[in-house]
Amino acid sequence: MTLRMVSAFLILFTIICPQAWDTYAQAQDATLMTVGGKDVSSDEFIYLLGKGNSTGTASSGVSREEFDENLDLFINYKLKVREAEALGLDESQEFKLEFDSFKESLKAPFLIKNTIEDGELRKAYSRMQEVVRASHILFQFPPNASADDSLIVLKMALKVKQEIQNGGDINALALEYSEDPSAKVNKGDLGYFTALQMVQPFEDAAFNLQAGQVSDPVLTSFGYHIIRVQDRQPNPGQVQVSHILVRVDENNPNSEDQARRKISDIYTEIQKPTTIWEDIVKNYSEDPATSQKGGLLPWFSVGNMIPEFEMAAFSLTEIGEVSPPVKTRYGYHILRLEEKKPIDSFEDMEDMIRSRILKDSRSTMIQAQVLAIQKARYGFEENEAIVDQLRSNLNTKPKSSFLGEIDRLGLEDAVLFTLQGKSYTSKDLLTYLADSEVVPRARGGTFDIWYDRYSGSLLAEAEEKDLEANNKEYSMLLKEYHDGILLFSLMNEEVWQKGLLDSLGQKSFFEQNIANYQWKDRVNSLVVQVLDSSKKDQAVAFLKDKSYSPALVEEFEASFQVPNPLAFKFNAGLLEIAENAALAKADLNQKYQELTVDGQTYLIVLGEKVAAGPKDFDETRGPVIRDYQEYLDQQLIANLKQKYPVKVNNSAKEEAFVAINQ
CATH class of the missing domain: 3.10.50 (Chitinase A; domain 3)
Known part of the structure; x- marks a missing residue:
């Protein structure tokens, strides 16, 4: 969930409620209330209460006071969503683009592929037992690359590989040849990484190399890579450190020297046996997020921090051990080891690995199995004779010639396949091609690529509709994001931006509430x-x-x-x-x-x-704006309650309270 969405939902619930999804799933789908004549179901309220349980711990129930307070917040939430819909905010192009983007990520865990990827999960976890340090050189394709262009890039990659095998330094060659922007800083050295931190073809190649070996050109969506594995080690697991940061101001020519002197003085001070780490951090660290809590950082594993910081952290071996000053792009750090732990068990990591694989390019490996299940489930029947005829005529021809060739063959109205009882013709395929601007990167004949893409999109659409109609958890999640985006949009227009930009309103509010300032x-x-x-x-x-x-x-x-x-x-x-x-x-x-x-x-x-x-207005502008926005929010709610009468079904309300406390 983005920060924008988090902001929207924080407006709704301020109490952490005790029940999770299982309570919602058991609840009756009754009408809890009407808002301006529009029904709102009990299950939506119970579902959102369950989402509020961020602790993941069991609880004995929710008090009546907490229940009523959350119901009031929910009513305010639905009033705002009702107004946003009345204003047509859900019809705007901006809303549709944002919501469609969310749908793409939300549906992934619910798809068929979720049930057939256990082999990929196990392989990824097996690789996670190791970390690999590799350097690479990237050779990108020019825009709209032809086959000849691709061959030229491949030949260049092979030439540079030969230079490496003849004794050339891959890091020096990365500076000369690599089209990875980061090579200017890291000379192609990617540091240590493990499974699921690189695109799949790159990961496969790296994990199949021993230390010192150089790969053949590896094709990924970025281009061709030459990879040299520098080292392989057992995965050290996770580490937690605290740190002291002294920043360097790039705009101040004296800042580097001052920071170096200061971090040196701090390091000297730390060596004294009477020094208390937390006091040093509080007094001198320039990291505002950690300076008041002993410099403590969250747990992290290999590949999650910038390489210099990460290598310093994992090189510490004894609890309480302190590193010498470490330079990164943020400034100078001193690290102290707080704790280490091994990689989690497969059971603990399974959900994370599945989520990563669903969003990763390796999901294409199991797509064939997904298509087979989709075709069986949704009644996909192919007209093999027509498809074979088009394949033999069009596979070697460019997409631009499809229309003329299909017309010449007299197959414009020929049925290619049926899906859920509906027929799809060559004309439908041509319409899809006309609307498709992005050329898919796939191997095979031209017709096969576009035919598979077209039929696959329809099968995916059928599965998504099936999810929305028959998977209640997914449908409620969609509604949560749909309404959350609308809530944010309305609040941004009516409260946040208005309170920020209305200078006359700010001053009037300030004068009326001067006792508070x-x-x-x-x-x-x-x-x-x-x-x-x-x-x-x-x-x-x-x-x-x-x-x-x-x-x-x-x-x-x-x-x-x-x-x-x-x-x-x-x-x-x-x-x-x-x-x-x-x-x-x-x-x-x-x-x-x-x-x-x-x-x-x-x-x-x-x-x-x-x-x-x-105070003068200018001395307290920030707090005034904050309070003015809160006032605008209260006024908005009061106006919406007049505009959209709320009628609560007390019987459904009591049933919801009982369901939550079961």
Whole structure:
């Protein structure tokens, strides 16, 4: 699910509900309510409640209060979907394109191929026991490549392979020849990977090579590859590390040197036996996502991180071991090993492997079996005599000549096959060809390629219709995404964008709610936290006779912070007293003071105090926009309740409550 869809569904449910799909599947398909005269079923409500259980843990049930709160949220959700449909948002081209795109990914786990791919699952898991490090050189085809073009590319690939076998360095040759954009950075070195991380032909070739061996040209959808396996190792499984990041600003010519010095100082500090890792991370790491939680990153396996970071992580062997500084494109890192674990069992990984295979090019390997089942299930009967006649006449001819040849043969109205009792003729095939702009990459005669593509598309369509009509889980999932996209579109138009762009409305809302946008007592101040006590006396000597001013802050930063980035941490400006732990303990009548708060030493220089009072609009624009959007949402719901009366079927409501708590 995309971030856009997640945003839409977070609007709907804020309570994690205890029941999953099995509860929904047992529920009665009753009308729970009507929204503006349109029926809404109980099963949709129960299904979405089940989707809210993100914990995957069992629970004893849902309270009445939680049930009623979620029902209210569901009513608001359906009101918005009802309005979006009334506005015709589901008829827009943008909606149709987005929904069709979702359908393609949603239907995959439900298709016939899901039941016949166990062999591919087992092979993929077997390969996952190893990781392979390989380098490659990619030779791409020119646009609309002819057979002669393909042959030229193949000959070039063979020539470069020969250079490698004659002692040439594949990484140097990748810089010279490879058309993979990443080769400019990695010289063709792909690092370590395992099964399902490369396209299938590339994976097959790599896993069939021993270390040091070079492949023949390997054809994939990207072009021809020459592959050299550098190493093969048992899969190390998964690793969890924490890290410290010091970023490099590419636009600042001094940033690289400053970052290198800072990471070196941090690494030196870590070696001290009294150093606490979490404190170092909190004080110095520039990764906002992890700095407040000890730098901890999620578990990852080979192929999931950039190579430099990954190799450093997997090279750590002892829990608590710390790496030297590691340079990546994000900056400098120091890693600490938290935990390692082996590759999961097949049973634990089966669903993930199946999902990956369904979305991978290797799914074409089992397509023949899928077609056979589809043909049997949906009554596909081929007119073999007509198909054979067209095959013999058209397989060697370009697609553009099909119309003339079929007309010459007098077969325009000839039946090619029947599907679910409906006949499909040569004329139907020609119509399909006229609407098909993308040339399929497949081997075989021209007619065979297009005939298989055409009949396959109809069989896939028949299976999809069968799913929508007879697979309730799939139909509910489609409805969830259909309504979710509509919800997002309506909220974007009526709440989010409106609240963001309506400057007059923002200011009016601000003025009407000024009591919510107030400063507490503030003071102009420089608050310095001493991190290195050996540098404290110098700072005290500099600050104790000074008065607060912006110039003082700049001078302190230049004289103390920049030369000693690990010694001090400071905050300066017009600060709210109650919101700053040091200021809250300070004597506001003293211009300079030193105090200890929660074991930390602070040096404080105070200036003019400013009493509590209202904020200027520009000082609180962000919170105002957020609150204004919330207000618009509440107004939208109130208006929709007037526009579309909601009538709840109390009997169905009680049945739903009982079903959820079974």
